[in-house]
Amino acid sequence: MIATALKWSRHNLFGKPFDALLSIIVIPGVLWLIYQSLDWALTKAQWDIIPQSLRVLMIGIFPADQAWRAWTAVIIIAALLGAGLGCVFAFRSRHAGFLALVWAAAAVLTGTSDLINLLFMAAAVAVFAGGWAVTSYIPASRRALMAASFIGLIAIFAVMSPPGVGLWGGLLLSILLTLVTAIVSLPIGILLAFGRRSRFSSVRIICTAYIEVMRSVPLILVVYWIWILMPVLAPQWNLADVARGMIGFTLFYSAYVAEYVRSGLQAVPRGQTEAARSLGMSEFDINRSIVLPQAIRVVVPPLVGNVLDIFNTAPLVFIIGLTDFLRAGQMILANPQYGDRTYEVYSFLFLTYFLVGSLITYVARKLEAHLARGSR
Amino acid sequence: MKLTKILTAGVFAGLALAATQASASVLDTVKQRGTLNCGTDNTAPGFGYLNTTTGQMEGLDVDFCKAVAAAVLGDASKVKFVTVTDKSRFDAVLTNQVDVVFAHTTIKPARESSIAVDFLPINFYDGTGIMVKADLGVKEFAELDGATFCTTQGSVTETVLTSAFKARGWANSKVLTYENLEKLFAALNSGRCNAMSTDKSALAAWAGNSPNPADYVILPDTLDKSPFAGFVAANDSKWRNALRWITYGLFQAEESGITQANLEEKLKSDDPFVQKFLGIGGGYGKDFGLSDDFVAQAIKAVGNYGEIYNRNLGPDTKMYLERKGTPNALWTEGGAIYSPLWN
Known part of the structure; x- marks a missing residue:
């Protein structure tokens, strides 16, 4: 064991003079950093603030007695994510043990001792596994995923709305914003991508202009403009801040999705369409049954990366007064009672973002490898 | 923007x-x-x-x-x-x-x-306020002739302070600037500055959030509006x-x-x-x-x-x-x- 480790480090860390020099400089620095962080985290940090303010971090100022609504939303999200995963990775019984571990880890990390919360957490994990199993064992169910996503989103809105849309916040808001943007921007993006290749020049010009305009302005500007424009243009709708934030994000990311999808469309060999045409298929059928499935296959990994992008830019909605995960942390720190816990709260935010981010990139990498198998 | x-x-x-x-x-x-x-x-x-x-x-x-x-x-x-x-x-x-x-x-x-x-x-x-450590025993701004003041870089406070020095003829008073309030507060604690200066509400928040708020005194003077x-x-x-x-x-x-x-x-x-x-x-x-x-x-x-x-x-x-x-x-x-x- 030790011999292997020594061999590995001699080969990888001290193989060449430059590598050795770099290692000598970097390794002690990294070790010192790790030591300092651990020393602080284990002896000095007062972590009690995290369990105390966990509800605010997770759901913002959403009323505590309505928490079941938030949990219902979490369970629907879990089902959708599980079903999405099942489309590419087959569910195996050994995964069940792993999911049980995830549940236990979540319970320990958040320091929850409330029985109801633990049960809801277990339910979410179980539903995740259920969704995963359904789409991996019944391939026909995968076709319904897009429709199911939309129904799921509507159900989430229905269950979360009664206490007031203005109360949504915390990590749940960040995730909902990400999910809505990712799901709704996909069909819009696909239409825009086809529109950009359309034979009708008017459609082509409109789609191209939309994509180029959206890609050349910053997201924060789009979100802010939608936020101030909607009440002026359509005062009778009285759209909530959350809805306007989601519209801004969706309009912006649709343009990016369109470009990813277009790159996928271009990757489909010409022979495919020509062969389909010679069989007498209509243009619509060619695009739907021949081109799009192959194009989507190519662009799934970048689209998953796009989801990570959406999640990481979600904190920008603070500009229109929404309390996303990051802002919820800042809101806790604004309480004079907790003002000296800056490092604890930001460390928790960092770790959560890091975990979610690495999970998404891991899935994207696996997906890429998985899909590449088919085209080898 | x-x-x-x-x-x-x-x-x-x-x-x-x-x-x-x-x-x-x-x-x-x-x-x-x-x-x-x-x-x-x-x-x-x-x-x-x-x-x-x-x-x-x-x-x-x-x-x-x-x-x-x-x-x-x-x-x-x-x-x-x-x-x-x-x-x-x-x-x-x-x-x-x-x-x-x-x-x-x-x-x-x-x-x-x-x-x-x-x-x-x-x-x-x-308005711009002044905060000192309690053990300095200072009660008002007028007692701070010759002291080192600290504030944030590029803020209006710097100008406010230098003109206050000029008005009072304080030749030995200095202004040091720091990148942010956190460093500013650390400089006050380490003794590099005798007084920390920024908006009063911010001073109160920093003192209040410190482990021992009684260590700090915010002087009653308000230097600008x-x-x-x-x-x-x-x-x-x-x-x-x-x-x-x-x-x-x-x-x-x-x-x-x-x-x-x-x-x-x-x-x-x-x-x-x-x-x-x-x-x-x-x-x-x-x-x-x-x-x-x-x-x-x-x-x-x-x-x-x-x-x-x-x-x-x-x-x-x-x-x-x-x-x-x-x-x-x-x-x-x-x-x-x-x-x-x-x-």
Whole structure:
């Protein structure tokens, strides 16, 4: 064991003079950093603030007695994510043990001792596994995923709305914003991508202009403009801040999705369409049954990366007064009672973002490898 | 960002102006709706923040929102807090998304001229303050000749300090600048600076959040002006005047010694002014489109100005900011909290 480790480090860390020099400089620095962080985290940090303010971090100022609504939303999200995963990775019984571990880890990390919360957490994990199993064992169910996503989103809105849309916040808001943007921007993006290749020049010009305009302005500007424009243009709708934030994000990311999808469309060999045409298929059928499935296959990994992008830019909605995960942390720190816990709260935010981010990139990498198998 | 800000503000000020002129006063809308949409910050210690234990919003600005809801609708719980940021607060009120904003906003000419909001009476006088360590034994700014002052880079405070030195002929006083407040506070603690200087409300937050707040003293002197006030969209006198006099009512209540605790007793008072002020047998409210007991309702909900101040910035809070000897004191005690004559 030790011999292997020594061999590995001699080969990888001290193989060449430059590598050795770099290692000598970097390794002690990294070790010192790790030591300092651990020393602080284990002896000095007062972590009690995290369990105390966990509800605010997770759901913002959403009323505590309505928490079941938030949990219902979490369970629907879990089902959708599980079903999405099942489309590419087959569910195996050994995964069940792993999911049980995830549940236990979540319970320990958040320091929850409330029985109801633990049960809801277990339910979410179980539903995740259920969704995963359904789409991996019944391939026909995968076709319904897009429709199911939309129904799921509507159900989430229905269950979360009664206490007031203005109360949504915390990590749940960040995730909902990400999910809505990712799901709704996909069909819009696909239409825009086809529109950009359309034979009708008017459609082509409109789609191209939309994509180029959206890609050349910053997201924060789009979100802010939608936020101030909607009440002026359509005062009778009285759209909530959350809805306007989601519209801004969706309009912006649709343009990016369109470009990813277009790159996928271009990757489909010409022979495919020509062969389909010679069989007498209509243009619509060619695009739907021949081109799009192959194009989507190519662009799934970048689209998953796009989801990570959406999640990481979600904190920008603070500009229109929404309390996303990051802002919820800042809101806790604004309480004079907790003002000296800056490092604890930001460390928790960092770790959560890091975990979610690495999970998404891991899935994207696996997906890429998985899909590449088919085209080898 | 600045240019877009000005452009958007300009365009929407025009649109909002047209909208307010065409429709009824916000006062009528609020009464019809039955809730007040009040814009506040949720990350400002002492002014607007969430008490995570109770799940309620707290702060000086939050209390003003509650007072307005109580005075207009007769129920302080009929307020909906809408979070606004430094960036969005003006557009929020100009596009009628909130009825009034209380968000530690400094009155500036451009905000009333080009952005087109109307400010309410000043409800907190902030300004550049000085904080020293308690063991230095300094009581006021005048004793700090020759001291080293620290402030943040590129802030107005630097200019304010150097001109104060010049005015007093202090040749040996120095200003050191730091990148952010955190480093500034560390420099004060390490003794590199004798005094730390920035906005008073920020000083109070830093001292209050430190492990031992008693180690620091914020001097009573205020070196320049940064008055906070609530604001509404311009050109709605009915709404603005109602809000102005609700604010004045809270000031006057303190001056007349009417508190949340003795309100019931004062309602039975035979002093004709107190009777009319609280709306017993006719009052001031009707002509504003409010109920006659609007001041009594506000006091019942949050107390008079002094009580609001003490609840959020008083000696029992972590954000303690001395009131005596500053403009935040009542005018009868030499401050600038002043209500016009009521009768």
